Structure formats: structure tokens, C-alpha cells
Amino acid sequence: MGIIINKETPVFSISAAAKLLNISVHTLRMYEREGLIVPFQKESGHRLYSQSDIERLRCIRSAINESKISIAGIKTIYSLIPCWKITGCSDNDKSNCSAYKEHGKPCWTYSHHNNICAVLECRDCSVYKNHTECGTIKETIINILEKQ
Amino acid sequence: MGIIINKETPVFSISAAAKLLNISVHTLRMYEREGLIVPFQKESGHRLYSQSDIERLRCIRSAINESKISIAGIKTIYSLIPCWKITGCSDNDKSNCSAYKEHGKPCWTYSHHNNICAVLECRDCSVYKNHTECGTIKETIINILEKQ
DNA sequence: AGTAATTGATATTTATAAATGTCAAAAAAT
């Protein structure tokens, strides 16, 4: 059998994740409702968290508790990632995309029927996976600007 | 005589500005201490605010009160403005600049002895003047990315 | 010269975001 377990494999239940992070399951659901995280969902609706999800949540917790950035602030910061450059959106994709045109919410909180994002779960997209904290976001802005 | 009064002319005392905004003078000084605003300072140390400053402060108030973004969040958002592309920093300028290398604080909260920013008061720099709220910041990121 | 406004620094208050608690129904595990 070919089961591969890596950092992206969803393995922790919500209670296991909560214990690892020393927070309550309510808090985890709140972060999800706010669009900070996108855990894997089974058909039943039950959530599963990967090691990557845990690390992402540690960053979020640090932003809230150490850096004193509010949840609304984190959402807005995520919304400034130039996702369209990472995904390779066409002009048409962009004109159909709220994530491109608006701000205040991360791109992965929008539904993507009519553009390039429809081919991939947001959870598996590098825009989501690679950007957990502000340092990485600034690096991305710099990299995209210097590269082209 | 050639006195020109426009939106950038510092004319309001701190108490006048506080009244216009319906806040206390303490709050205005706090925003300054946090690096959100850079009012004009007389030799005596007394502050003067322009019409532009008032509008900037309205944006900041709206971010805090309506959008629920914390002051630390606003600072981090400001720190994501690609200032080096606006000022035309050289590679050497960048390597000497904390605003380029770090994040969490707006570029105008750093001292700029040793790069292109030394020639202009931050208060008079378009990085500061043109970016009061998140919409403009996203627009700038988009514009810089599409232009080049 | 005398009143009013501003300064910075420290302490206090208040508003509310973030986190938890509770509940009944549904799903999963043993």
C-alpha cells in the first residue's frame, strides 16, 4: 500500500490539535469561521489538521498574543498577498475575482468557480500554504517585485 | 507675499485637530507615538496638523473602530508598502534600510541617514502621504506589479 | 505680565475582541 504521511497529511482531530496548541476547540472553530485556517473536512463534516496546520496556527497565535495583531488585522494582511501573481491569473480571471478586487479577507475565503483557482482546493494552494506570517508575506512581495 | 495654503499645510493645533475628530489630544499623541501619523513639529515641539492629516486620521479611526484592526495591525499593514519601489532605492540603499529588511513598523518610523530617504521629510514623502488605508495599499501593490 | 494651551510621563478607566462555557443532535469509536 502507498500511504504517504507528511507535513500536509491531515491526521489530528480537533481535540488533538487543541491540546497540541493549548487552546480550546471553540477557538479553532472561530479561527476557521474567520477564514484564518482551512482544515481538511471529512464528508461527515469532521475536521482534520495536519502538522502544517499546527505550525500555521502557532504563527497565528503568535501574531495575536505576541504581536498584538487583531484577527481582523490578520485577515487584511492575508488579503494583501499578490495571489494573482502566484496562481498565474489571466486578466479575465482577475476581473472575475473578488480576492483581486477587494481587500479585508484572504483570497481563500472566496469561492472560485470562474477562474484558475477552481482547479485546486485552497488548502492545497501555495498562496495559502506558504503564507502564515507577515515575514513570509513581505518576502513574497519583494520576491515577486524583484523577479520580473 | 506668497503664502500658499493647501491640504498639506499644517494649520490645526492639537486641540483643534482633536475637536475635529471628536477624540482627545492624548489619543492623537498615542497614534504619533505608535508611528501611525507624523504631524508637523514646530521648533518648540508643538504639533500642527494639516487637512490631509485630519483625513488620514479619519481613515485610521475607521480602521480601528469599523474594521476592528488593532494599532499593531495597522503598523504591520503599513510596513508592507513596497516603499523602495516608490522612492527608487538603490540596492545599496536597501541593504542599509531596516524598513526594507524588517516588518511590523511603517518605513517612516525609522531614521534614514544613509539612503535616498534622507533627502525628504517622511511627512512629505508620497509613501506616507498616499497610503492611509488598506485599499490604497493594495492598489499600490497591484499598480507596481502591473506597471513593470 | 498673566492666561491659555501644550508638553511628556504615569496611572486609571472603559470598551470589546478573544476565548470559553453550555447545550442538544449527529457521528465516530470501542
Add this chain to the structure above:
DNA sequence: ATTTTTTGACATTTATAAATATCAATTACT
């Protein structure tokens, strides 16, 4: 089959960021 966990929705608590208050010293008006 029974126990445990998860679900969503609503209510409550708590921690603290944001805003004020107070103070003596300094500066600015008239």
C-alpha cells in the same frame, strides 16, 4: 449497544488594547 467526540448555535467570561485622566513644567498667545 454504549461511550466518546464532534458538530453548530447561542450565551458568558476574561483579558487587554484603546482611550482618558491627572500632573507639574514649558511654551504660546493677547
